[in-house]
Every structure is written in C-alpha cells, then in structure tokens.
Amino acid sequence: MMEMAWIVPLFPLFSFFLLLLAGKKMKEASAYVGMLATFVSFLVASAVLADRVGGSTYKAEQVWLAIGSAKLTVGFEVTALNAWMLVIVSLVSFLVHMYAKGYMQGDERFSVFYAYLGLFTFAMLGLVISPNLLQTYMFWELVGLGSFLLIGFYFYKEEAKAAAKKAFIMTRVGDVGFFIGMILLFLQVGSFEYSDIFKAVQDGTLSQPMVTLTAILIFVGAVGKSGQFPLHTWLPDAMEGPTPVSALIHAATMVAAGVYLVAALFPLYEASETALLTVAVVGGFTAIFAASIALVQTDIKRVLAYSTVSQLGYMMLALGSGSDVAAIFHLTTHAFFKALLFLAAGSVIHAVGTQDIEKMGGLWRKMPLTAALFLVGALAISGVPLLSGFFSKDEIFAAAWMHGHGVLFWIAVVASFFTAFYMFRLFFLVFGGEERHGAKDVHESPAVMTLPMLVLAVLSVAAGYIHTPWFGTFLGDWLTDGGYAHEKTPSWMMIVAAIVSLLGIFLAWLMYGKRSLARDWLSSRAPLTYNVLLNKYYIDEFYAWTVGYVANAISRLFYYVDRFVIEGIASLITATVNAAASLGSRMQNGQVQTYGAVTFIGLALLVAILAFTGGYL
C-alpha cells in the first residue's frame, strides 16, 4: 500500500479542479464531492499507516531536472512521521469538510469554498510526503496560497482582505529565511534530499557553524508559518476567515507545518546545541507570551488564535528540548482538541451571530451538546488529568526538565496555568451566567456540524493514550523505530502539572463562574454574615490586584510591544518602500529632457567611478 501513498493528495486536487470548473452548477453537491475526496484520502492514508506500522520506510523518486552534476528529484516518502501526518491531516480535513456543509449553508460561493479547501488539503498532504526540501518548499508555498485564498474568502470585508494580505506577506518573510537556509544546504551538500542532508551532518561534510546557520534560517521559515514570536501577528488576524478554515488551517494543520518541518529535519537540529536552544527559547517565550495575551481578549476566535500560537510554542519548546516525539505527540492531540474548540466556537457564532464573548453567556441551556463538547476540548487543552492534553503536555514538561531547561520548564508551567485560566474564562463567559445576547431563536447546530465535533471530542480524550508512561509509549516507540527510551521523570512533575491546570480552572471559576454562583448561594442563604460577603469582595480584589493586575500588566506590555515595536518596524519598512516608490514615480515626469539627463548622469557617474577606482588614472 505504501507505494500508493502518492495517490492520497490527488483526491482533494481532483475535487479542487472539478469544483472550480463545475462547482457553480453543482451547488450543494459540492460538499459531497469534497467530503468524498477527503474521506477516500483518509482511507488510503490509514491503509498506508497500517502498512508502515509493520514495515519500513518507503521512498520513490525520479530525476526532475539536472543542472550540471546536481540533480533535482521529485518523489514521495513514507516514513513513520509522514504516514502519521497523512492520517491526521486527512482525518481533520474530512471532518471540517463535513462540518462546513452546515456552517457555510446558504453562502453564495459555497462551491468555491469547497474548491479552495480541496486545494489546501492537496497542498498540505503533498507537503507531508515530500522527500526533499525543494518539494517541501513548493508545497509550503502552495499551502500559503490556500490559506491566503481562504482567509480572504469574505473578500468584501476590508478586514478579511487586509488579513489575507498580511498572512501571505508575513509568512513570506519567514519563507525568505527558509529559502536561504535551503539554498545554503544545497550549496554545501549538493542535494535537497533529507537523507543526504542527514548523512552530511553525520559525516561532518557540513561544518558546525553551517549546521547552526542553516538550522536557524530554516527555523525562521517555521517561525513564520507556525506563528511564533515575532512573526505571529498574522495568525490572530487570520481569524477573519470562515471558522471551519480557522479550525483546519489555522489550528490543526498548516500552522503545524513549521513544527513538522523542524521535526522532519530533526537530525540537523540535534547536531547543533545553539539551534536547539534558539528553538526552545523562541518556543517557550511564545508559549507564555501568547497565553498572556489570550487572557484579556474578548473575541472568542482571537482567544483561540492566541491559544494556538501558545500551544505551537509548546511544540517548539519540545523540539528545542530535544524531544521530537513530544512535539509530534502534542501536535496530534492539539490538532484534535483545537479543531474541536474552533468548531464548537463556530457552532456558537453560527447560533448567536457575534464573536464577542461579552455578548454571549448562558448558552449552556440553549446548546447543551456544543457546550459539553467545548468543555471536553477546554479540559483537554487545559491539561486536566486523563485527557489527551495532559499526557502530551506532560511529555513536554518532562523534556524541558530533563534537558536542563529549568527556567523554560517553569515558564511552561506558568503558561499552562494561563491556558487553563483563559480557556475557562471563555467557557464561563460563553456558556455560563445569564444571557447577554440579543439573538432570539438560539438553538443547537444541525447534526452535520455536531457529528464531526463528537468525533473530535472522542479523539481529544482518547488520543492521549497512544503515548503514556502508564500504558506504553506506542507513538514514541514507533516514531523512533523502537529506539524510544522514556526517561524516568520525577513523579512530582505530573502532580504539579495537574495542580496548575486545576488551579487555573478554579481561578477562572472564582472570577467568572462564581459571581453567578455566589448570587444563588447568597439568595438561598440570605442570613449569612456581612463578613463573608466582605471576604468574597476581598478575594476578588486580591485576585484583581495580584494575579489579575500582573497578568494584565504583562499582557498589556506584550500587547504594546506587539503593536508598536513589531508592527512599527513592519510599517517603517512599508513606508520606506512607499516613499521610494513615490519618489520614483515623481521622477517619471514625462519630460524627455529628464530621461536623457538621467541617462547622462548615470553614464557620467559610471565613468567617474571607473576613473577613480579602476586604477587607470
């Protein structure tokens, strides 16, 4: 079956072409075309995975272009990592295809949406089976294009247009790093093949500084794609796209491509302590940075977006701590629970018609299924014991600790506390309390939307058990071909992780849940002393002035850094280019004399330079 792996990306591609040409006539049926294509992809991918479990890596390639002695090849490869990614991508894509049928119902460009989804899925699947850097780069750009088209899907909204542009250009900035790193590797190694690059790293053809330089340059590409600091600003803006897109592209798959790239090139990174440290520090910083911003956002999708940035930071931290297994494990569980959270958020937005959490509330009663599923996702991401996020995050903590990153470990723990807090702040504000929205007939979403969420919820719970210290480290053993040695982690670590996440939830409950609960509690026990009430007030103040204030200050600080320093530099560059452009067009005044003068001045300058520097005088 593995030799047929190349066929997996072709089904969505076929769906793309079909819908592009005949979509207008097919209308609603477009959804079935897309679903069928991705479902077949999923089936084939599963078969490939099953085949790979018992077998070994399969690789097929052909010479595509020969320049001198250098040969560029195209082909595909089925490694443990690739096969695993194929299944995750095709599965999430299928579920999102299904969900979107309900969510996008009645949209004028329904079929176009499915066509773009097909294009994206094709590119993403193509990306994960590429056996060399060049091919990876091409698909890497293609997923960028798919993302651009889908963010800008509501192109009549100014914000959506701006966001699409921003996403494309910001990620391109990272891609320049990737590109340069790739070229440098090619010039040193003479090949784009992953296997050749690893060989060169091993036998020392690649000098140590070069390993570090190329690894960091390629990491810059990953930073752009995976929304790591400082190139993350496009990701929250990308939420202008339809919610299913946010779930598929900006949570589960494309943004994880950066993590995947670093994992795929892991032997390169392992050879350089500096590169690993860079990855770890950027990841750790992003994790806490984004989590702190998520604490104060009021747009449901933006909270989730910053959360995604933060979780990707975790994965980078894992990679930087030398554990690609932990990163891929978290990538997997995150794909499931974050997709679930986004789809649930979409279900809420679909029902209420707003994204502002201040205008929601009390939806638990109206949308019990969505609320329950969201709760599962929130519990999983918060790292509550026995759910998938607990195990994968624990693996990351362990990796950071065992690799001697004490500071980063504690940063990750604090970020985990933030995570639990903002997720449940979201939960209580949206589903708990009284209704604050004006929408009249709020009701549960149709089955076509809840069913995919249900599947994801099951996976959000179960996916943790593929790799646990209790039942066996199946994923790790398999990804490393049996060579996975689970390091004995201190047992207090799991307890700390559990306590921190529960503490975060508890705090959120106190601040956002308890207020309503307390009122009930008070009205039933009216004769309670004044003291208790005062005490309660005191606690609120306490939280506001300690945790709340500090967190607020930190997040505000980061927000301003984000707003003025990062965006300032970006706008400075744009302004310079714009000014130069204006100057250039003003020079172009239509006067032939000016044109002639420019030529003569140019010539005179060249001659003068020649005279002074050429050594002829």
Add this chain to the structure above:
Amino acid sequence: MSMHTLLRYEWGVMTPEFIIIGTALILSLVDLLMPDDKDRRPLAWIAFVGVAIAFVATIGLIPAETTSILHDTFRLDAFGKAFKLLLLAGGALSLLLAFDYRPKEGLKHRGEFSYLMLCALLGAMIVTSSGDLITLFVGLELLSISSYILVGLRKTSVQANEAALKYVINGGISTAMTLFGMSYIFGLTGTTNIKEIAVEAQKLTDGEYQYILALAFLLLFVGLAFKISTVPFHMWTPDVYQGAPTPVTAFLSVVSKTAGFAIVLRLLITIFAAAPARGKDTSSMLLSMQDYIAFLAGATMIVGNIVALKQRSMKRLLAYSSIAHAGYVLVGFAAMSWVMIDSIWFYLLAYLLMNFGAFAILQRMSDEADSDDISRFAGLYQRSPLLAVAMGVFLLSLAGIPGTAGFIAKWNIFLGALMTEPGHYVLAAVMIATTVISYVYYFGIFVQIFFRPAAETSSLRLPIGLTLIVVVCALGTLLFGVVPGLAYHFLGQFEHFGDFLQ
C-alpha cells in the same frame, strides 16, 4: 569580391532571414496594390505563416555546423540559432496580437503593421548573427527605426505620437552612445570585425589604452541599456509602452529586449572576455567590469519593482515589471557563471510566454473601453473563470511562484549567482528582496481579478488569435514550470554555447 566567391557562400544559413525579407516584400506590394476599402487584417496571417516557416527553417538549421559567411560578417552559431528561435516565436505571437488588435478609433495603417513588424524582426535576427560591428549596427538600426514607426502607428492618438517622439529621441541618444563606444573600439583595434577586435584587444597591455577600452565598455553598455531598458536608460519605457499599440508594446518588451540581450552578450563577451585589465584583477576586462554590471542590475531591480508599486495603468505596470525582469536577467550576466547563457535563454523563454499571455489578456480587457486601468480587471473571475485562471498563471509566473516557468527561470539565475566563486550574495539578496516587493503589485492585480466585484457582468469572448496566444502561453508556462527538463534537454544540443568564441 568576384561573382564567383559571392555564389560560393553558403547562403543556406541565411534561409530564415530570406524568408522574412521575402514575406515583408510581398506584403508591402500586396498592401500597395490592394484597394483601399479592403480589410487588411488577413495580411497579419500571411506574415504569421511567413514567420512560422522561418521558425521551421531555423529548427532545420540546428544540426548545421557553425558557419561564417560574407567575410565573417554573418555567423550562424549555436547562440544565433537559439536566440533566433526566441525572436521568431515572439514575432509570431506579436503578429497574432496585431491580428486581433481593435483600437476604438480603428486602425488605418493595418498593412504597415505586419511588414514593419517583419522588418523589425529581421533586424533583431541579423543582430544575433552578426560577426561585424557594421552588420550589427545595421541590424540594430533596422530594428530601432521600424519600432519607432510601429509605436506611432495610431496616428490620430496624441498619446501614441508623444510616445513615438520620445522613443525616437531616446533612441537617438542611445545610438550616439553606442556608436561612440564602437568608434573607440575601432580606434584601438583598427578593425570592425568582432573576432579580430578580440584578437587585437588581447594585445592592449598599455594602461592608457585599457582605460579607453573600459570607457568604450561603459558607453556600449549604457547605450545598449536602452534596448533592454535597464538603469540608467530605463526612463523611456513606461511612457512608450503606454502610448504604443498593445501588440507593439508586447513586441518591444519581449522581442526587442531579447535582441538587446543578444547584442549585449555577443558584443561584450567576445570583445572584452580576452582583453586584459589593470588593477587587482588582471585576468580579463570583462571580469573587472563585473561590479558595474552587478551594480546596474541591482539598481534596475530596485527601481523597476519599487516604482511599479505606484502604477494604476496596467501597461505602465507591465513596463516597470519588464524593467525589473531585465534586472533579473542582468543578474545572470553579472554573475558570469558557466551556465550564464543557458539560464538567460531560459529566462527569456519564460518571460516570452508569461508576458505575451498577460499582454494578450490585457489587450482584450483594455480595447473594449480604451482604458488600461487596473480596475478593468475587477471581477474577471466572475466574467470568465477560465480567462481569470490563465491570467492568474501568468501573474504567478511573473511573480516567480513555484510550479511556473517564471520560478524555474529565476531559480536558475539565482543559483548561477551563488554558484560562482566568490558568490554574489548581495546581488542574490537584492533579487530576493525585490521579488518579495513585486508580490505586492502582482497580487494587487490578483485581488482585482478574484476578489473585486465586476463592474460589468457581460461575459467575455476571446477572438481566435488571442485565444491561441493565451492557450499556448499558459500551457507553456505550466509545462516549463513542471518539467523544465524539456527546455534544458533542447538546450543540451547547443553544448553550453561552446562555439561562441571560436
């Protein structure tokens, strides 16, 4: 020269030129004798057939050995063959554009359109094959003068007249500079034959002479910069491109530019590669001038791409884009790697395909309203999805996105710049940075096509000539983007143009 020697020359190597000249003569006679009220559009088809036959004849000449006739003034070598194929293909596409060119006020001198274009094409072909400064100059002027008239062919349009006048004046300056440079070379070497010049130039070891030779290099390069529209001789481009009829604009941006690069390569490499230079690098004059070319290439890429950002007129935008692309090609020349000519040829091929495709669609979009504002493209996707996708392909290729010929072309130039020892890292960095800038304006058009509502909802019909161009160019752009090996396999038979200096 006796009659006997004249007849002994292998005239066969000039077959393509003879075919073009014959077709042009026949067309001018037909145009003269045809009644005034007859439609002259079919003449373009005759011209097209002539060019097609010349193309086939050139392919037939590929196996021919490197030949030099007429006292070494005309030489047919691999370089000439390869570039003639590009020129003829470009000429054929220009004629197809001309066939479907329908300006609002009508076109009175349609007959001239065809045979002037053939004359210009003939000039360009002579240029690629000339072995002597005199023939080279005559070919260059034939190309230039025909182009001047072509630009002003819409006699009633003020814009066209202005463009033609500007083109003539700037062309005059260019010719003066080029001739000035040539006169220095003649003065130093005492001959006009390029090969003999190269031999004589090797003997110039005196510093004073070398200085004059270097001056001649700069004069030639700046003078010829007019033809390839690079800094500092690029200013005329947007004005002329905008005023000229669209088929002529396409002709100038592709055929004329290709011919310009052919002269630059043939003249500068042959003469200056062997000439010694003073200073730190005594090996060759050409290498010592490398930094100047690199500097001008960088300036060209920056100017072209940055000023393009401000354009609303599609023709002006494509004019700046053509300046930028000339800059990328110059990077290939400045790097002077051993794949230089291969990569430049491939770039010009990719450029021919994507540019003609874009111009064909532009012509269709602008003719109907006599406006080439970028907003003409708004909502093209709704009006004609297939046309929008084709335009998308051309834009992606111009921007250099993987999967298109434009990417491979840029990639080769880029690799060439890094392959040499020492690598041209700064130049490569400028190339990448300006490419990123170019995304902004190319994707601006993209946004118009796909994301803006259409001003008109009428569906678009593409006339036969334009359809042919769009289909051929789109397929070519994708084909060479996916399997560039085809073009390289074809180039393989020229063996890296090894006979260039023989």
